[in-house]
Amino acid sequence: MNAPAPHTDPRPLHTASYYAASSAVQPDHPALQGQLAADVCVVGGGFSGLNTAIELAERGFSVVLLEGRRIGWGASGRNGGQLIRGVGHGLEQFTSIIGSEGVRAMTLMGLEAVEIVRQRVSKYDIACDLTWGYCDLANKSRDLEHLKEEAVALQSLGYSHEVRILEADQVHTVVGSSQYVGGMVDMGSGHLHPLNLALGEAQVAQCLGVKLFENSMVTRIDYGPQVKVHTAQGCVTAKTLVLGCNAYLNGLNPELSGKVLPAGSYIIATEPLDDATARQLLPQNFAVCDQRVTVDYYRLSADRRLLFGGACHYSGRDPKDIAAYMRPKMLNVFPQLANVKIDYQWGGMIGIGANRLPQIGRLASHPNVFYAQAYAGHGLNATHLAGRLLAEAISGQASARFDLFAKVPHMTFPGGRYLRSPLLALGMLWHRFKELG
Known part of the structure; x- marks a missing residue:
């Protein structure tokens, strides 16, 4: 599928990314004005909010969704576009809390999460350049051993998609770089245009009866048996509230x-790269990701650009020049791109929790307030799962799966608003030193 033709938007509210420049035309959704009532008010117009709204509307609920800027403005419209199986990191650490069967159920939900995206794109014919094929790349021999163990584990779960191990002499069939000692191909994961997926899902939600409002930043929430969600020009009263703001929740x-x-x-x-260069870099057009703490991930766009990402910053300070910061990392993997221009550079915030498990639950103090956040860079699939689990719990249809996530405690980062990031930056530096060992 060819990439959509670039277009200009008179309201420069999206970051200046490749996705924004190549996205489908984004319809205008009004700002909230006046008073509305609904069964559920959803705050956040990214994947978490959109998919919760879709799942609830499919179950017959009336839903109002409030987005402070534009649909897909945050990580949902800026991310690497990598649709990768799994939720969380090292789920075995939660065995003492949810048991071995609970860990197995979470692992299976991590596979289901990708299938939710697959089915949603297919059912509603969402044009988002969905392409199947992904490879985890091993930087060291111990990484490859871990990938071999994961391949066995996937097979034991009855994973229905092709998984195969690449030894060192086979890596060139997937990536044209000498940086790796092996890998694991997964044909059940892939890549897509995330902003177009978000825009397509917003259209689906609207067709299902969800009332969408943009430029409607929530200023205050009155909690109680009925919640009142206030914006600058309006208010929504609802039986249930869902907070799906993730890294952009701020102090709400x-x-x-x-x-x-x-x-x-x-x-x-x-x-855009010529055909020969694109085939040399990624011969099978897979999305790929390495195994380092400071992860590199990259893929080809539909118009043959290399989209190269990573360099997660915990300091709270963005590089002054993203292209100057990221280009050496790209050239370390692909020195043959030394004379290739960088057309777009952008960044954004991802939400990370201390234990790297998505936080899906409800407030103990206000049981009619649900939330989903902290996807640790794997939100494209996990947000879709979160939407389903939240809808299952809110509808009373089933809550056992939701309860597995809700049972896991999540620590509050120490240091308050201003010391949180520097403290975590020090912690991540320790993990990088361990990686070198």
């Missing part, structure tokens, strides 16, 4: 914002 709910750390992640996009 201090209890939740203290449990998620916003961390910067960055992407550059080259000029």
